[in-house]
Amino acid sequence: FQRLRDGLSRTSSQLTGQITALFTKRKLDDDTLQDLEDLLIQADLGMETALRITDTLASERYGRDVTGEDVSRIMADEITKVLTPVAKPLTLDLSHKPHVILVVGVNGTGKTTTIGKLAAKLSGAGLKVMLAAGDTFRAAAIEQLKIWAERTKSHIVATKLGADAAGLAYEAFEEARRQKSDVLIIDTAGRLQNRTELMAELEKIVRVLGKLDPDAPHTVLQTLDATTGQNALNQVEIFRNVAGVNGLIMTKLDGTARGGILVAISAKHKLPVYFIGVGEGIDDLEPFEARDFARAIAG
Numbered sequence: 001f002q003r004l005r006d007g008l009s010r011t012s013s014q015l016t017g018q019i020t021a022l023f024t025k026r027k028l029d030d031d032t033l034q035d036l037e038d039l040l041i042q043a044d045l046g047m048e049t050a051l052r053i054t055d056t057l058a059s060e061r062y063g064r065d066v067t068g069e070d071v072s073r074i075m076a077d078e079i080t081k082v083l084t085p086v087a088k089p090l091t092l093d094l095s096h097k098p099h100v101i102l103v104v105g106v107n108g109t110g111k112t113t114t115i116g117k118l119a120a121k122l123s124g125a126g127l128k129v130m131l132a133a134g135d136t137f138r139a140a141a142i143e144q145l146k147i148w149a150e151r152t153k154s155h156i157v158a159t160k161l162g163a164d165a166a167g168l169a170y171e172a173f174e175e176a177r178r179q180k181s182d183v184l185i186i187d188t189a190g191r192l193q194n195r196t197e198l199m200a201e202l203e204k205i206v207r208v209l210g211k212l213d214p215d216a217p218h219t220v221l222q223t224l225d226a227t228t229g230q231n232a233l234n235q236v237e238i239f240r241n242v243a244g245v246n247g248l249i250m251t252k253l254d255g256t257a258r259g260g261i262l263v264a265i266s267a268k269h270k271l272p273v274y275f276i277g278v279g280e281g282i283d284d285l286e287p288f289e290a291r292d293f294a295r296a297i298a299g
């Protein structure tokens with residue numbers, strides 16, 4: 001919790017500083033409520049959650065003095081209510097052998113790093129993990145994944161630059177079955193500059209995996225970079241439609257002032273958030289806890 005609190009300290013200190021300034025020597029009236037709502041929206045929390053917070057505050061304290069602590073408490077409670085339904089542990093159905101996890105997201109959002117961290121967690125729990133270097137467009141992505149495979153003692157299926165990603169995914173699935181891997185984690189490209197091509201490629205990957213097992217991919221995880229703020233909302237929209245995203249991981253929550261965006265995304269998309277990234281290291285992937293996150297933001 002301390003690490004999360006440190007990571008989100010820029011998000012929370014900016015917000016609590018502004019809230020304290022807002023309520024110094026002012027009673028709660030329509031003007032202060034409007035100002036508070038603006039602050040919460042600027043903090044990326046989203047309109048819906050901002051209104052929940054101001055409505056609750058108004059119903060408790062309208063016309064009376066308000067302290068920063070009152071606001072923090074109500075914020076933490078309301079944010080917890082939004083996050084509780086989405087804060088879920090990642091569960092694997094190991095009867096699948098392998099359980100296939102497809103990882104999608106815009107380049108730079110932390111796909112490869114997150115796959116490495118996840119592989120470390122799963123192999124640490126005694127599972128046999130295979131990785132597939134499906135971002136066949138970037139030599140660096142393939143190299144990086146190979147390093148992660150070595151570090152986490154996972155097998156890896158990779159091919160040469162420019163090869164067909166769906167073909168590679170299919171081969172990796174067959175190989176994982178042959179080797180009786182428990183989990184197969186597939187990396188993908190995330191070139192938003194060439195959206196049509198990217199979307200066609202992701203659709204094809206999902207389609208060919210489905211030929212080997214109609215339920216595969218069993219989990220489609222999207223990585224989101226907290227520092228991109230509002231952009232992350234649109235990214236979920238795009239990848240959800242094409243790849244059937246059914247779980248999220250938000251990265252770079254260490255040191256960003258924009259951590260509030262995870263609340264807006266949860267309110268809008270209601271997709272499970274399995275983990276959060278709080279650094280570049282192998283252990284910097286933490287389970288997402290609604291109450292801890294809400295308290296870390298609310299200050």
Ligand code: GDP
Nearest residue numbers: 107108109110111112113251252277278279280
């Ligand atoms: P990809 O292009 O989506 O595969 O993204 P990468 O995994 O290559 O990550 C892009 C950059 O973000 C790298 O420098 C990572 O070390 C960094 N990164 C990934 N996750 C985190 C995180 O949780 N915190 C921080 N501070 N950096 C991260």
